[in-house]
Amino acid sequence: MGVQAAAAERPAGHRAIIEAARLEFSERGYNATSIRDIAQRAGVSLSAMYYYYKGKQDLLVAILDDGLDAYFGACDLALGATGDDPAEQLEALVAATVRFRAEHPVKSSIVLTEGRSLEPERLAQYRLSEARGARQFREVVERGVEQGIFLTPYPDDARRAVIAMCDAIADWYRPDGRVGPDGPVGPVGTEELIERYVALALTLVEYRPRTVRRPARDGR
Numbered sequence: 001m002g003v004q005a006a007a008a009e010r011p012a013g014h015r016a017i018i019e020a021a022r023l024e025f026s027e028r029g030y031n032a033t034s035i036r037d038i039a040q041r042a043g044v045s046l047s048a049m050y051y052y053y054k055g056k057q058d059l060l061v062a063i064l065d066d067g068l069d070a071y072f073g074a075c076d077l078a079l080g081a082t083g084d085d086p087a088e089q090l091e092a093l094v095a096a097t098v099r100f101r102a103e104h105p106v107k108s109s110i111v112l113t114e115g116r117s118l119e120p121e122r123l124a125q126y127r128l129s130e131a132r133g134a135r136q137f138r139e140v141v142e143r144g145v146e147q148g149i150f151l152t153p154y155p156d157d158a159r160r161a162v163i164a165m166c167d168a169i170a171d172w173y174r175p176d177g178r179v180g181p182d183g184p185v186g187p188v189g190t191e192e193l194i195e196r197y198v199a200l201a202l203t204l205v206e207y208r209p210r211t212v213r214r215p216a217r218d219g220r
Contacts, residue, residue, distance in 0.1 A: 016042045021059045030117040067111035086144035101169040108170035151206035158204045
């Protein structure tokens with residue numbers, strides 16, 4: 001049973017626990033957060049907390065799975081609306097990633113940083129699930145190179161750069177234009193941010209659309 005399906009069968013208090021844990025891990029970090037902190041924030045007793053989860057590890061796994069499910073769901077929807085053109089598919093993946101990182105910074109931050117807090121066996125399983133994102137980008141970039149519309153001689157480096165710049169949005173982007181790591185930034189809407197990052201991604205892969213030769217008029 002998937003995380004989302006399991007969550008749907010549990011009462012509202014379960015969602016409060018998940019959201020409280022997500023915020024605590026985001027603000028304090030996994031190691032500095034206690035089960036008592038999460039219970040207090042969720043407004044539930046410790047016994048109610050342990051009814052759903054044995055400890056912080058179970059909570060972290062649920063939060064990470066929930067974040068990955070939501071992100072990959074957004075990517076699947078975006079890809080489903082495109083054709084077979086690698087440039088359109090790359091644009092769809094970048095747009096979905098930028099939108100998700102900008103609109104869900106807390107969920108994104110935990111997915112991107114707290115996987116390291118998992119126990120070894122759980123971390124190995126999580127890395128397998130997490131690798132799906134890199135694989136989606138890799139397959140699109142490789143098809144673009146094979147078809148001769150992505151001219152980069154460094155497809156793996158370009159793909160890593162695209163993913164890294166999109167993921168970093170969760171750390172610095174705020175729609176109100178708050179101060180970023182490199183100084184003040186003006187307000188930038190999500191759509192404008194997507195447009196910028198799509199342009200950057202296509203530049204990194206050295207996108208060159210095919211030249212279409214049209215027949216001359218009057219048979220010339």
